[in-house]
Amino acid sequence: MTGHADFEQFVLARRNALLRTAYLLTGNHHDAEDLVQTALIKVVPKWPRIQDRPEPYVRQVLARESVNRRRGRRWREVATDVVPEAMHHDSTDRIALLEDLRRLSPRQRAVLVLRYFDDLTEADTAAALGISVGTVKSHVRDALARLRNQRSGGEQSAATRGNP
Numbered sequence: 001m002t003g004h005a006d007f008e009q010f011v012l013a014r015r016n017a018l019l020r021t022a023y024l025l026t027g028n029h030h031d032a033e034d035l036v037q038t039a040l041i042k043v044v045p046k047w048p049r050i051q052d053r054p055e056p057y058v059r060q061v062l063a064r065e066s067v068n069r070r071r072g073r074r075w076r077e078v079a080t081d082v083v084p085e086a087m088h089h090d091s092t093d094r095i096a097l098l099e100d101l102r103r104l105s106p107r108q109r110a111v112l113v114l115r116y117f118d119d120l121t122e123a124d125t126a127a128a129l130g131i132s133v134g135t136v137k138s139h140v141r142d143a144l145a146r147l148r149n150q151r152s153g154g155e156q157s158a159a160t161r162g163n164p
Contacts, residue, residue: 003047003048003051006047006051007043007044007047007051010051010054011040014055014058015036018036018039018058018062019032019033019036020117021059021062021113021114021117021118022035022036022039022062022066024098024101024109024113024117025062025063025066025106025109025110025113026066026069027098027101027102031069035062035065035066035069036062038065039058039061039062039065040058042061042065043057043058043061056124056127056128059114059118059120059128060127060128060129060130063110063113063114063128063129064128064129064130066106066109066110067106067107067110067129069106100147100150100151101113103146103150104143104146104147107129107131107139108139108142108143108146109143110129111125111129111136111139111140111143112139112140112143112144114128114129115136115140122136122137
């Protein structure tokens with residue numbers, strides 16, 4: 001019974017941080033909530049083994065689930081009769097950052113979120129995603145270059161890419 005109580009305490013204490021990470025990974029509040037729920041469901045059977053240090057394991061599940069989900073649905077349309085209410089953000093910089101993150105590949109987004117928003121080391125990020133430290137470094141380099149390119153307006157259209 002103590003394990004169950006410990007799990008509940010962990011979820012109550014870390015829910016907002018997990019939701020923030022999931023939101024940055026998915027770019028959508030509903031998907032973030034689903035992602036956290038899925039990760040927590042996957043963590044429950046492992047709880048006795050990880051309860052001393054659950055956060056790294058839960059982050060790993062969040063990041064991997066996010067990448068795996070995106071592989072299955074690159075384009076997502078939702079039909080609705082009602083237009084959802086606009087989200088209120090603190091600043092236009094925040095909106096721009098989220099839009100920029102959405103344009104990255106799921107793996108690049110996961111690496112940036114874990115490294116810079118969750119403040120993980122390169123080694124911890126690599127462990128969370130099941131990739132090498134060198135791959136983390138190259139994803140960071142490529143993602144930051146892509147973000148800089150997007151900000152400077154240098155992103156080429158698909159029609160002109162590869163044509164001199």
